Amino acid sequence: MNFTPSQMQLELKESxxxxxxxxxxxxxxxxxxxxxEGFSNVHWQRMAELGCFKAxxxxxxxxxxxxxLDTMMLMEEIGKGLVIEPILASQILSGRLIVExxxxxxxxxxxxxxxxxxxxxASGLYEPxxxxxxxxxxxxxxxxxxxxxxxxxxxxVLNGGDADKILISARTGGxxxxxxxxxxxxxxxxxxxLSIHRYKNIDSHAAAEVILDGVFVERSANIxxxxxxxxxxxxAVDAATLALCAEAIGxxxxxxxxxxxxxxxxxxxxVSLSSFQSLQHRMADMLIEYEQAKSSMMYxxxxxxxxxxxxxxxxxxxxxxxxxxxxxxxQEAIQLHGASGVTDELDISHYFKRLTTIxxxxxxxxxxxxxxxxxxxxxxxxx
Amino acid sequence: xxxxxxxxxxxxxxxxxxxxxxELPSNIKQKVLQGRALKKEDHVRxxxxxxxxxxxxxxxPYEYGGCQWSAIQKHIWAAQCAISAAPEVIPFGLDxxxxxxxxxxxxxxxxxxxPDILASNVWWCQGYSEPEAGSDLASLKTTAVIDGDYxxxxxxxTWITYAQHADWIFCLVRTGSPQTVNNxxxxxxxxxxxxxxxxxxxxxxxxxxxxxxxxxxxxxxxxIENRIGExxxxxxxxxxxxxxxxxxxxxxxxxxxRLQELKKAAHDTLTGHGSxxxxxxxxxxxxxxxxxxxxxxxxEFRTLIAESNDTDPGPESSxxxxxxxxxxxxxxxxxxxxxxxxxxxFIDPESAEKxxxxxxxxxxxxxxxxxxxxxxxxxxxxGSSEIQKxxxxxxxxxxxxxxxxGEK
Numbered sequence: 001m002n003f004t005p006s007q008m009q010l011e012l013k014e015s016x017x018x019x020x021x022x023x024x025x026x027x028x029x030x031x032x033x034x035x036x037e038g039f040s041n042v043h044w045q046r047m048a049e050l051g052c053f054k055a056x057x058x059x060x061x062x063x064x065x066x067x068x069l070d071t072m073m074l075m076e077e078i079g080k081g082l083v084i085e086p087i088l089a090s091q092i093l094s095g096r097l098i099v100e101x102x103x104x105x106x107x108x109x110x111x112x113x114x115x116x117x118x119x120x121x122a123s124g125l126y127e128p129x130x131x132x133x134x135x136x137x138x139x140x141x142x143x144x145x146x147x148x149x150x151x152x153x154x155x156x157v158l159n160g161g162d163a164d165k166i167l168i169s170a171r172t173g174g175x176x177x178x179x180x181x182x183x184x185x186x187x188x189x190x191x192x193x194l195s196i197h198r199y200k201n202i203d204s205h206a207a208a209e210v211i212l213d214g215v216f217v218e219r220s221a222n223i224x225x226x227x228x229x230x231x232x233x234x235x236a237v238d239a240a241t242l243a244l245c246a247e248a249i250g251x252x253x254x255x256x257x258x259x260x261x262x263x264x265x266x267x268x269x270x271v272s273l274s275s276f277q278s279l280q281h282r283m284a285d286m287l288i289e290y291e292q293a294k295s296s297m298m299y300x301x302x303x304x305x306x307x308x309x310x311x312x313x314x315x316x317x318x319x320x321x322x323x324x325x326x327x328x329x330x331q332e333a334i335q336l337h338g339a340s341g342v343t344d345e346l347d348i349s350h351y352f353k354r355l356t357t358i359x360x361x362x363x364x365x366x367x368x369x370x371x372x373x374x375x376x377x378x379x380x381x382x383x
Numbered sequence: 384x385x386x387x388x389x390x391x392x393x394x395x396x397x398x399x400x401x402x403x404x405x406e407l408p409s410n411i412k413q414k415v416l417q418g419r420a421l422k423k424e425d426h427v428r429x430x431x432x433x434x435x436x437x438x439x440x441x442x443x444p445y446e447y448g449g450c451q452w453s454a455i456q457k458h459i460w461a462a463q464c465a466i467s468a469a470p471e472v473i474p475f476g477l478d479x480x481x482x483x484x485x486x487x488x489x490x491x492x493x494x495x496x497x498p499d500i501l502a503s504n505v506w507w508c509q510g511y512s513e514p515e516a517g518s519d520l521a522s523l524k525t526t527a528v529i530d531g532d533y534x535x536x537x538x539x540x541t542w543i544t545y546a547q548h549a550d551w552i553f554c555l556v557r558t559g560s561p562q563t564v565n566n567x568x569x570x571x572x573x574x575x576x577x578x579x580x581x582x583x584x585x586x587x588x589x590x591x592x593x594x595x596x597x598x599x600x601x602x603x604x605x606x607i608e609n610r611i612g613e614x615x616x617x618x619x620x621x622x623x624x625x626x627x628x629x630x631x632x633x634x635x636x637x638x639x640x641r642l643q644e645l646k647k648a649a650h651d652t653l654t655g656h657g658s659x660x661x662x663x664x665x666x667x668x669x670x671x672x673x674x675x676x677x678x679x680x681x682x683e684f685r686t687l688i689a690e691s692n693d694t695d696p697g698p699e700s701s702x703x704x705x706x707x708x709x710x711x712x713x714x715x716x717x718x719x720x721x722x723x724x725x726x727x728x729f730i731d732p733e734s735a736e737k738x739x740x741x742x743x744x745x746x747x748x749x750x751x752x753x754x755x756x757x758x759x760x761x762x763x764x765x766g767s768s769e770i771q772k773x774x775x776x777x778x779x780x781x782x783x784x785x786x787x788x789g790e791k
Contacts, residue, residue, distance in 0.1 A: 131723050133655050156724045177655065201727040202752045268519035278769065327716070334759050338517050338767065339542045339595075342588050342760045349589035353756070356719070360726055366664045 003302055005073060008064070013073050015050050020081035026347050032084060037162070038206045039085045048117030053091050061099055062111050068304040071239070072246040072297070079250025082350055084205060086120055088247070089158035093240040094121030094167055100232035101184055101224030110186075110223075122163035124154030124210050125233060132363040134169070134233050136177045139212060141170040141185060147218040148172075150185060150193075153211050160208030161198025163189060168212070173227050182233070184224045191215050203350075203357040238315045241362040242304060245297040245315075245322045248358045252290050252325060255333040255351050259283065262337055273336070282336065286329050293318075293325035313375040316368040323365040326355040384680045386455065396459050403467040406432050415468040418750035420592065423506070423548045426473050430503035433472070440477050440501055447485050447493070448501045454687035465636035473545070476500040476507040478631055479624055480553045483571065487612035487620050496573070510540040510554035510574075510598060511621070517542075518770050520555070521566045521618065525600060527556040533604040534558075534572065536580075539597065542764070546583050546596035549576050555621055558614045571617035573609040580604075590756040591729075625766060632765050633707025635680050641714050642673060648721055648747040659721060668720075672713050679706045698778040701771035708761040708768065715755040722748035726755075 005013070024043065032040050047053065055070045057063025065071075071092065078087060095114050098107060113119040130136030139152025150170050160166060166187045174181025189196060193215040198208045224232060260283055263274040273279055300314035330352040334341035341348045359365065388396065411425050433439040441457060443449030452460070464471075472478065481500050484492055499505045516523040525538025536556055546552065552574050559568030576583075580603040586595040612620055646669065652659040659665050686699055719726050725748045762768045776782040 126724060129653065131654055136655065156727060199728050199730060202729045207728065268517065331759070335762060339512070339760065339763050342763065344587040344589055344591070353589065357727060360724060364720055364723065366662065366720065369664065
């Protein structure tokens with residue numbers, strides 16, 4: 001079991017920390033949120049230059065990292081800095097979808113533009129009636145003489161309104177919620193019949209509802225094996241879920257640090273808040289939550305790296321444990337900051353909103369607890 | 384909680400139902416049902432309807448316009464208001480400053496202020512907290528120095544809800560010499576918001592709403608006759624007021640109604656394995672919340688009975704505040720869990736149907752995130768949960784909170 005970062009990983013971590021400290025302060029972030037784009041292309045290019053995106057892919061795929069540990073090291077810093085650029089939706093979720101499902105030649109064609117940051121991607125995998133079920137796909141891809149015609153609706157598509165390319169899961173066979181018959185299509189965002197409705201999420205990240213009304217695509221737009229991509233989708237979503245856990249850990253660590261600092265400096269009743277034992281214990285509980293969540297996340301990272309990227313049970317355990325800690329720490333951070341904690345002005349509320357989002361994304365606590373139980377049962381049946 | 388009503392109480396209930404059915408304006412009702420923010424005009428319109436009916440101030444003494452209702456009647460009223468989606472009365476005038484005025488004010492002040500509060504002709508806000516005096520209210524620094532027939536008020540008040548709408552603000556200010564740092568130097572002043580020297584600055588909260596404000600007083604002249612009761616007794620007066628405020632902050636009837644809506648929504652939410660109600664994990668959480676809420680309802684009922692026997696709400700109102708906020712925040716969280724991914728889009732509720740004529744978020748979850756965010760303040764305002772526990776420790780359990788541990 002190895003979770004000691006390499007020299008290269010430590011150097012990347014250091015440079016991204018420096019980037020966030022010097023070029024990504026809260027004032028800069030607020031200006032971006034208020035802008036029409038919602039994030040900054042300058043920052044995006046800087047992150048590419050620093051090697052953030054390269055670290056997310058294996059050498060054979062054109063990167064220099066590609067392990068769960070690489071992703072974790074990066075995403076913890078992203079979480080600390082409340083980074084708004086679509087690295088999760090584009091480089092991690094969509095990048096991993098391509099890695100998991102595409103042929104070597106397709107990968108060689110698509111990945112370089114992701115790794116260089118030249119294009120951003122989005123992936124539409126969820127549907128209005130499916131809740132968190134990735135196998136619920138009612139969007140249909142009908143075969144045509146030279147390609148496919150796509151009709152259906154995808155929602156909660158992160159970065160969907162801004163992406164150059166969109167990956168869509170659509171059914172080429174099987175009933176609405178059967179595991180077989182799901183295929184993956186790569187779409188340009190300006191196709192006829194494709195309407196993309198952009199909006200902002202509660203954490204200010206942009207997302208979109210994507211409606212496909214007889215969108216025609218060439219046969220080459222089908223990437224991955226026809227009707228067989230659900231396992232690849234699940235692996236990519238698991239990887240993104242684990243990345244999100246690491247981001248949450250970064251955010252929680254920062255909230256704990258800020259809360260402790262506030263309690264040490266804020267004076268009431270003639271003394272600092274941190275002199276009250278009841279509040280000391282609250283902060284001790286916040287630290288315990290953080291450490292337990294971090295351990296769950298790290299264990300899933302190690303298991304994922306030891307099992308060729310596949311660790312669904314450990315990832316569900318991590319997402320659940322992180323979700324529990326995220327809610328507790330976010331709420332306590334506000335409570336201990338008092339009324340200033342609920343203002344927009346203080347970034348405490350921004351961390352709160354990001355953690356609320358993370359708790360829900362790719363399945364909430366109950367979903368992952370149920371999935372953990374199911375996967376444990378399957379494991380017992382095998383043994 | 385089910386109560387067996389007498390024939391008279393049943394008749395009263397029918398009367399209340401009729402009144403709400405015929406008098407509650409439908410656009411206001413719709414806003415409440417959808418969890419949308421009400422405008423000042425909406426609140427005033429509804430409170431004036433209550434005033435015409437004689438039900439604006441059900442807790443006031445009869446002689447000033449109160450209702451002389453029994454605890455059961457008050458319970459029926461609150462329950463029916465919640466079921467009918469009537470807006471809650473804005474508390475600053477009717478529930479907060481009025482009890483101080485009719486309890487400690489002189490006759491001239493009662494005559495001057497109470498009728499306009501009762502009729503919702505004037506809008507009040509509360510000036511207690513300061514940047515350096517949050518939970519530790521007694522350390523507030525805003526000063527009021529006598530100059531002829533006036534106090535000259537200088538200082539900063541913060542977290543003032545609806546100050547932007549208010550005609551008047553009731554404040555705790557430091558009279559006595561600046562050296563006096565105890566509670567005996569605080570006085571209770573009523574100040575018109577249009578006085579020269581007052582500046583109101585909005586504070587935007589995390590749900591994007593403008594409810595809170597900072598109010599700066601720069602040499603504001605306030606007639607001495609605007610002081611309630613004696614100089615230096617403001618702290619005592621306001622403590623009584625805070626007890627009233629806390630008891631109201633349990634929001635039992637509203638939580639009960641929201642829990643019913645939550646259940647309905649859980650039946651309507653499909654998970655792929657039936658409805659969310661069939662999920663044992665979710666339904667257990669619902670059940671736990673319901674049990675807690677029923678117990679809270681009975682705790683509140685016990686307090687109402689005690690109050691109707693002319694006992695002031697004492698420290699037990701702190702229990703109501705702590706548990707009431709806890710339950711209402713649990714309901715917020717269950718709505719978040721129910722909404723699933725639909726909690727994420729931050730869509731203006733006024734334009735929720737803009738996407739190709741279809742609803743992007745189901746109606747039942749359109750305001751879930753906003754309510755969850757907005758209601759985090761419930762455990763902070765009106766005395767934080769930590770302060771409520773201090774009150775219980777001091778006034779009920781008899782702890783000496785200033786006792787020092789032995790030095791090692």
